[in-house]
Amino acid sequence: xxxxxxxxxxxxxxxxxxxxxxxxxHLVAHPHTRYGLSQLSRELELSKPTCLGILTDLxxxxxxxxxxxxxxxxxxxxxxVAGRAAQQGFAAGPVAHRHxxxxxxxxxxxxxxxxxxxxxIAVLDVAEAATVEVRPSAGAARVGEVYPFxxxxxxxxxxxxxxxxxxxxxxxxxxxxxDLDHDRLRRVVDECRTSGYLVEALTRGGRRLYALMAGVxxxxxxxxxxxxxxxxxxxxxxxxxxxxxxxxxVRPVNLLAAPVHDADGHQCLVVTAHPERExxxxxxxxxxxALVATAEAITAELGGAGxxx
Numbered sequence: 407x408x409x410x411x412x413x414x415x416x417x418x419x420x421x422x423x424x425x426x427x428x429x430x431x432h433l434v435a436h437p438h439t440r441y442g443l444s445q446l447s448r449e450l451e452l453s454k455p456t457c458l459g460i461l462t463d464l465x466x467x468x469x470x471x472x473x474x475x476x477x478x479x480x481x482x483x484x485x486x487v488a489g490r491a492a493q494q495g496f497a498a499g500p501v502a503h504r505h506x507x508x509x510x511x512x513x514x515x516x517x518x519x520x521x522x523x524x525x526x527i528a529v530l531d532v533a534e535a536a537t538v539e540v541r542p543s544a545g546a547a548r549v550g551e552v553y554p555f556x557x558x559x560x561x562x563x564x565x566x567x568x569x570x571x572x573x574x575x576x577x578x579x580x581x582x583x584x585d586l587d588h589d590r591l592r593r594v595v596d597e598c599r600t601s602g603y604l605v606e607a608l609t610r611g612g613r614r615l616y617a618l619m620a621g622v623x624x625x626x627x628x629x630x631x632x633x634x635x636x637x638x639x640x641x642x643x644x645x646x647x648x649x650x651x652x653x654x655x656v657r658p659v660n661l662l663a664a665p666v667h668d669a670d671g672h673q674c675l676v677v678t679a680h681p682e683r684e685x686x687x688x689x690x691x692x693x694x695x696a697l698v699a700t701a702e703a704i705t706a707e708l709g710g711a712g713x714x715x
Contacts, residue, residue, distance in 0.1 A: 425452060429460050430469065433481055437524045440478035483552040486528040501707045506533035506677065509700045513693055516680045518547045522563050526552040554581040561642045565598055566665040566713050567673045584641050594643035603664040603694040605647045607657055652687040659685045662693050664701040667710040677701050
């Protein structure tokens with residue numbers, strides 16, 4: 407008896423869904439470019455009404471962001487959350503989280519991993535110490551939170567990279583108007599590159615201010631508001647505690663940071679510890695070395711290399 411060949415199940419396609427994927431694929435392929443409606447509809451050969459409808463829905467969902475000043479579109483924070491969830495099936499997610507969880511337990515505080523995604527800083531992972539006291543934090547990080555990657559925010563994401571990448575960050579339009587102390591910044595860069603980590607101190611009010619900046623674009627703020635907030639925010643590097651500045655002997659420390667490098671020697675992640683308490687110089691050094699060891703372990707396990715200068 408002749409064997410019947412199974413009939414192939416018809417593949418059902420959804421043209422509207424394919425157009426949404428087309429828009430997302432195009433923007434993901436050009437993460438540093440922001441597109442206007444006309445340019446995007448022309449490059450994707452979509453009608454303007456169709457393209458606008460897709461863009462509007464993606465902005466509402468947080469997958470894209472629209473700049474209200476020039477009406478251009480770029481990648482949004484919801485993609486960070488989706489990307490982190492997908493990342494769990496790849497090496498970086500489990501590797502980084504495993505090391506962060508161990509560090510959080512060792513230091514007894516919250517530890518995070520974050521990176522520059524497109525033109526924003528995104529929080530990718532948060533690990534809490536089981537023994538850490540549950541208390542409200544003025545600047546508690548949450549996965550998927552995004553911050554502007556422009557002075558005065560973002561120094562630690564280029565601090566251990568090339569001088570060229572540091573210069574490019576400094577040349578970005580500031581989120582808030584601040585005066586740059588070049589001599590101070592140079593000292594911070596040199597010392598932190600030598601030690602491999604930075605120690606940062608912010609007042610509770612300062613932490614609240616930076617927390618409120620989550621998701622803010624410079625153009626979203628009225629000029630008067632930008633000027634007022636600029637007076638409250640310090641210059642890049644001013645918040646870093648240098649080795650000769652441990653007076654008084656105990657300082658409030660809210661953050662320590664160290665870099666993870668990729669195979670080309672560029673920064674790909676920053677791991678941070680958030681003690682949110684007073685430390686003396688020796689305690690800060692111990693925290694810093696533990697943080698550096700964690701960052702180096704993640705770098706090695708992901709096949710990364712030492713920093714490129």
